[in-house]
Amino acid sequence: MNEHFRVSQKLGLMFRPEEILPTDIKRWAIKQLQSPSPSLGIGNVGSDIKPWPKIFQPSLDEKAVKLRIHWETTKRERKKEGGFTEAAQRANDRDNLMYKKDILRFSHRNVYGSDQLRLRLMSFWANHFTIGSFDSREVIGHAMEEAILANFNDSFSTMLYKVTTHPGMLSYLDNHISAGPNSNQVRWAKANGEQAGLNDNLGRELLELHTVSPSANYTETDIRNAAKVLAGWGIDIKGNSLSSLKEQGGTTNLWDMYKRNWAEPGNKMILGKNIGTGKGSLKQLTDFLAAHEHTVMHLSTKLAEHFVSDVPNKTDVNYIASAWRQSNGNLDQIHTAVIERAIASKEPKFQLPMTWLFQVLRLSNATYFMGWNEINTSNNSLKFNMQPMQIFDELGQNLWAERQPNGYSSKKEEWMSGEMFERRIRFADSIWTSDSQIQSTSVIMDRIGASKETRKLVESLHGMSSRSKKNQFIALMCSPELMGLENA
């Protein structure tokens, strides 16, 4: 592959046919960090690419309102009040649930967006800060865009704080129901013979997965104290109104859901750092963790594993880590260092199924995801009737799936199985079969500067039938070059 496509494979999503290739690919990549693109997509299969309508991009407050309407309606429906019908429940889902539209918008952005590098970084961080429960899926898209992507020109510590306090994360890891053992809430509960108190789910994963990692040798006391700092944060936005948040000594902002009455009084010691009390203490903790040397090394390694090489060398990791230290965790500087190392390293990087799918669609200019007007159609004649959720489930990589908080691995050994590879063949087949206007294999190979080996592979399947053309397309997309693997 030529340098443009080699870089856009490792760090981006491949250039679309209409995109003009930049003269200096490295400069382009670094400049990308400052160039957001709107949420582009299609209303219907076959219609023009344009920005998503505002109505499908609700704010967190609007989402919460819809969620509560959905929940109240569902409860009434379950009690069979007011003559509810299945059609009414379907309408309730259609009007008030957002996650299907969120996944489609995410898919469209990745297929049609011009900020391919930022989108790859967004997926990396969304996987690092996995939010993976049924309850939080309505706000996962919001967390990706507003807690992660929106902070790319800020620091890691800002991102960490915004993710940690996001309603999706707080409910996914049970923090919204955790109360300090000496809080008012627990005293009142005990007086009434009720159970209330702490759980350490988010406190533990904040240390283990999101920041310092087990290499920091934290103790159970450190974890418990982190959980105490977190106590009071969060609310079930589906089941509680904002006024009840206020009654519990909190604010009425959904992204600032601190219940004073649930907080643990007193200072807390975590990894040798004395953290204060009150609402501001969480920021104190996340700032401390964000700058911790074990966080710097843990995340520099993880970034290098994802973008540079499965087994990054010390130089790669140290380069990123030193950019991190010198800039006090400025994400622009960290991401720039990642870009520089990924370009400098000539090693191929195996592409995970989701990234590969987006790359295939962009290279071939295929329409594969339905339009936003078609998301609720159950019309069987619609050719593209696979819901985005189903597409990602079948690929084996779905950022909206219920899963454990450690996220997907960046290492190829986790993805190299016969079934996983068969899926790639089937998806390439499905894409080719679904769109008769698809870019021809030879045009794609010319544009990316396909290697001699890739051309030989595609040529070996030459024939006059449309079946051979399809097999040539599949072979190209599953070639070592486009999967990011070594040649024979």
Place this chain on the structure above:
Amino acid sequence: MPNYKLTRREFLKASGASLFLAGIPLQGFTQDQPPGKISVIILEGGMDGLSAVPAFGDPNFEKMRGILIPENYLKLNSFFGLHPSLKNLSSLMASNNASIVHATSFPYKKRSHFEGQNLIQGGGLTPFSEKTGWLGRSLELAKIPGRALSLEMPLILRGYGENDNFFPAKINNSSKININLVEKLTAAHGKLGSDVFEKVKQKSLLTSENMPRDPQSLAEYAGKAMAKKDGPTASVIRLSGFDSHASQDDGNGNDHGIDLAKIDGVIAAYKRGLGGAWDNSIILTITEFGRTVAVNGTRGTDHGYGSAGIIAGGAISKSRVISDWPGLAKNEQYEQRDLMSTIDYRSVCAACIEKSLGLDHDLIASKVFFEPKLPRVFDYLFS
């Protein structure tokens, strides 16, 4: 109080499962049949052994677990009971076809899901030390080649080049895989890729069947497949949702009971599927850790150490609760918080391998678990 019970029920409703079958003989490969079949149920999240198998005989049990104890526990013996969701297991215990090992764990004490899950599948001495899994290595030692049935290949089954996986795809607009295409891809890829495409080729020769993906259907399917002549020797089912930090109590929501009922249902489905092959089969659970003895503030339990293991199957001839009970008093707990582990669960796994694959214990100890001095507990389970 907040209505978090509902929250948890919603979560459980959508929890999934995966099935992995291994040791399905490949075409043209003949060898002696191993003495039995082995199935592993991985309980992801850390199963609370004190909830599944409560220790009523312990003087501190009621005090520590009071609010989480439902009224209708089943009685096993004068000391231990069974959670009411484990009804099928209870009748298997009554017919001498199941046993419990209690206060047990793999040797991992650091309470991280991800280190723990890696260790219980890899079976090495420390997390992430092994690139292969203990069941994969056992199948290799027993020279039983085969395929696994799954979307991804779980670590526990890795370690044998011949192992492959399979899970029926539902991808619109895709047709039968073209063998010529796969052969060309196999030739074009370097060793890593071509090994995998070689398996895609073998797969394309088989006919796939439709099957539902809920845990019980998967288990019944696995049982039926294993019962066939030349059927698979091993299977693995993964159940999620055992990370019960909140709302564990049985109350109206029957919360943690839903998770435990899944184990019960999977064992029952295996038995249905296996039919006559049940008699030489073993099914065992593994989990990354147990949980705290004390209840936490959100009617749940946090990550701990010792848990309980369930072993079922016709290969068992006498039901027992096998335990060197450590006690539940504060000073008897591990680090004054968790159920202590007094039995190395690797020994239990080794006994199940010995029984089902006919391998010598010393060989399993040194070549599968890299622990030549691993105690042999075979007689406690199978005599």
